[in-house]
Structure formats: C-alpha cells, structure tokens
Amino acid sequence: MNVSHPTLPAAPAVRRRSRFTPPRVGVYAFLLSAALFFLLPLYVMLVTSVKPMSEIRLGHLLALPVHFTLEPWSTAWQSACTGLDCNGIRVGFWNSVRIVVPGTILSIFVGAVNGYALSFWRPRGAGVLFAILLVGAFIPVQVMVYPLVRVLASVHLFSSLPGIVLIHTIFGMPVMTLLFRNYYASIPLELFKAARIDGGGFWRIFLQLMLPMSVPIIVVAIIMQVTGIWNDFILGLVFAGTKNLPMTVQLNNIINTTTGERLYNVNMAATILTSMVPLAIYFISGRWFVRGIASGAVKG
Structure with a gap:
C-alpha cells in the first residue's frame, strides 16, 4: 500500500545581504x-x-x-640653526624631556590627591574648591601669563627649569583633579569606610589602596599630560628661559631663521622629529586611553 506523505513547503530563500549597501x-x-x-x-x-x-x-x-x-634629518637633529646657535633640534628635545617628566609626574600626583580628598574626605568647602578648580581649567592661558611672570620673578623662578615645571603643574592640576575625582566617584564608598575602620589614615589609604586601583585613569592622565606639555609653545616660550626652550620653540626658531637659503627638507624633518613623541604615544597607547576613559574617567 502506497502511503502518500504530505509535501513540506519549501523554505524561503535567504537573501544574502549585499556588502555594498x-x-x-x-x-x-x-x-x-x-x-x-x-x-x-x-x-x-x-x-x-x-x-x-x-x-x-x-x-x-x-x-x-x-x-x-637622510641628510636633512641629520642636519635637523645635529646642526640646524635655531637663531644664533646651530646645534640642531636635539637640544630642544632633551629640554622637553626635562620639562615633561617632572611636569607630568607632579601634575598627576597633585590631581590624584585632590580628586581623592574631594571624593572621600570631603573637607569643608570642598564643593567651592572644586568649582574654583573647574573655572581655572577654562581660563585662557594668555590671561594668566603676566601675573604668573610677576609671581615667578618675585620668587626667582622665572626663566628656569623649576619655574616652567611649576607652571605646567599648575595648569594641569584642574583637569587632573576632575579626571581623578570622577574616577574615584565610581569606587564604592564602603571600601573607603572599611579601610578607615582598619585604622588607615589619609596617606596610607591613598598610597596602598586608591593609587593601585587608579592604574587605568593614570594611563589616561599620562597620555593627556605628556602630549599636552610636549606640544606646548607659549608657556615654554615665556617661562622656560633661553637655556630650557622646549622642542616646539626650537622648531619655530629653525623654521623662522632667515639667514641663508630656506631648507624646506630640513624644516620638514625637524617638524616630524618634534611630533614623533606625541604620535608614538597615540599609536602605542590609544587603546589604553579608550579603556581608561571607559573604566570611569567620565563617571560620577
């Protein structure tokens, strides 16, 4: 006996999505x-x-x-004239290193301490202090140049390496405080209270508990400060002095030197050498910057 099976409806054809919509x-x-x-x-x-x-x-x-x-690169690094001196842009490179390293460390440390104190200890007037710091972050640099020149000159720090490091620490402190305060706002308050119950003081909790937990935001802060200080021109021009001019100022002097023939190949090589450090930081640490931002830099 023949048993007829019902025919199943054919499955609809799956349309392949075009790659070029x-x-x-x-x-x-x-x-x-x-x-x-x-x-x-x-x-x-x-x-x-x-x-x-x-x-x-x-x-x-x-x-x-x-x-x-590669002769233009060698000339730009070793013997290009930055005014009356013809020692190349390498002088500005090492000046920038001496400015960036302490300026970055100090500004991040001060910003981390401020953010930690404003988030957990909350001293009297903390809200007003934080508002003043935020206002300071948006004041144009040009407005504060002359008062800072007078202040640094009165304490004999004008046109010196400690003076330009102090200036970058001051200008970096508001943004660093904002970053670390928002990051610490995402940390449970119970963790801080438990450390207080265990007898931890201000510095012990900060150094042994909060600072090790702050690695993602510290990476973000390092990227921001290193690139910001390295690319600075006006502060280095005004406050560094002739013996500590950073690489950006030296680059400007090389390009604007009008004695003899204008060597465009040397100018381009000097420009690339000046921008290598920020470019390397962005290419190498870009993903760490995104991770740090995502892990709490914009929370709170």
Missing part, C-alpha cells in the same frame, strides 16, 4: 576622505624631508624622491 558605501567614502585629509600632509612632509633641495625646487610636491637622502 548605500549607507555602508557612504561610511567608507567618509572614512577614506577623512584618512586622505589627515594623511596627505604627513605624506608631503615625509617625501619632502628625504628629497634634496634640487628636487624640491622643481615644484613636484607629491612626487616620490628620485635621489633619496
């Missing part, structure tokens, strides 16, 4: 144009810095070098 094409077009916009100047700087001046005078801005040379 109009929204996706638009996104890729925007990303490509943005990448070209930011990378084209870097490309011009790189190819110009490895060309001899005879090729640069031909006017082919985007052309690859026919005669590749």
Whole structure:
C-alpha cells in the first residue's frame, strides 16, 4: 500500500545581504576622505624631508624622491640653526624631556590627591574648591601669563627649569583633579569606610589602596599630560628661559631663521622629529586611553 506523505513547503530563500549597501558605501567614502585629509600632509612632509633641495625646487610636491637622502634629518637633529646657535633640534628635545617628566609626574600626583580628598574626605568647602578648580581649567592661558611672570620673578623662578615645571603643574592640576575625582566617584564608598575602620589614615589609604586601583585613569592622565606639555609653545616660550626652550620653540626658531637659503627638507624633518613623541604615544597607547576613559574617567 502506497502511503502518500504530505509535501513540506519549501523554505524561503535567504537573501544574502549585499556588502555594498548605500549607507555602508557612504561610511567608507567618509572614512577614506577623512584618512586622505589627515594623511596627505604627513605624506608631503615625509617625501619632502628625504628629497634634496634640487628636487624640491622643481615644484613636484607629491612626487616620490628620485635621489633619496637622510641628510636633512641629520642636519635637523645635529646642526640646524635655531637663531644664533646651530646645534640642531636635539637640544630642544632633551629640554622637553626635562620639562615633561617632572611636569607630568607632579601634575598627576597633585590631581590624584585632590580628586581623592574631594571624593572621600570631603573637607569643608570642598564643593567651592572644586568649582574654583573647574573655572581655572577654562581660563585662557594668555590671561594668566603676566601675573604668573610677576609671581615667578618675585620668587626667582622665572626663566628656569623649576619655574616652567611649576607652571605646567599648575595648569594641569584642574583637569587632573576632575579626571581623578570622577574616577574615584565610581569606587564604592564602603571600601573607603572599611579601610578607615582598619585604622588607615589619609596617606596610607591613598598610597596602598586608591593609587593601585587608579592604574587605568593614570594611563589616561599620562597620555593627556605628556602630549599636552610636549606640544606646548607659549608657556615654554615665556617661562622656560633661553637655556630650557622646549622642542616646539626650537622648531619655530629653525623654521623662522632667515639667514641663508630656506631648507624646506630640513624644516620638514625637524617638524616630524618634534611630533614623533606625541604620535608614538597615540599609536602605542590609544587603546589604553579608550579603556581608561571607559573604566570611569567620565563617571560620577
């Protein structure tokens, strides 16, 4: 006996999504144009810095070098003239290192202590103090230059390395305080109370408990302060003095030196050398910056 089985309806065909939908094409077009916009100047700087001046005078801005040379880089680092001195931009590099290292450490430490005190100890007038610090973060640097010059001159710190380090510590303190206060606001208050019950004081709780828990936000603070202090121009120009001029000021002196022939390849090489530290920090520590922000830098 033949038993007829009912035929099952055919499964609907699954339509494969096209990889080139109009929204996706638009996104890729925007990303490509943005990448070209930011990378084209870097490309011009790189190819110009490895060309001899005879090729640069031909006017082919985007052309690859026919005669590749690293002499402009050597000149920019060792013997380019920054005014009357012809010792290259390496002098400014080591000056920037001497400014950035203590300036970053001090500003982060002061900001961490302020954020810790405002979050957990909450002294009298903490809200007013925090509001004053926030206002200080938005005051233009130019407004405070002259008063700070007079103050530093009165204590014999003007045009000195300790003076420029102190200036960067002062200007970095409001933002660092805001970062650490918001980060500590995401830490349960019960943890602090338990440490107090165990007999912990202000500095013991900070150094042994809070500071080890602050690694993500410390990474964010280091990235912000190192890049900010390294890229600074006006504070270094005014407060550092002639013997401690940072790399950005030295770069300006190299480019604006008008004696003899203007060497565009040396100028481009000096510019890339000056920007290498911030670029390296962004490329290497970019993901750590995002993680630090996501772990509490914008909470509270």
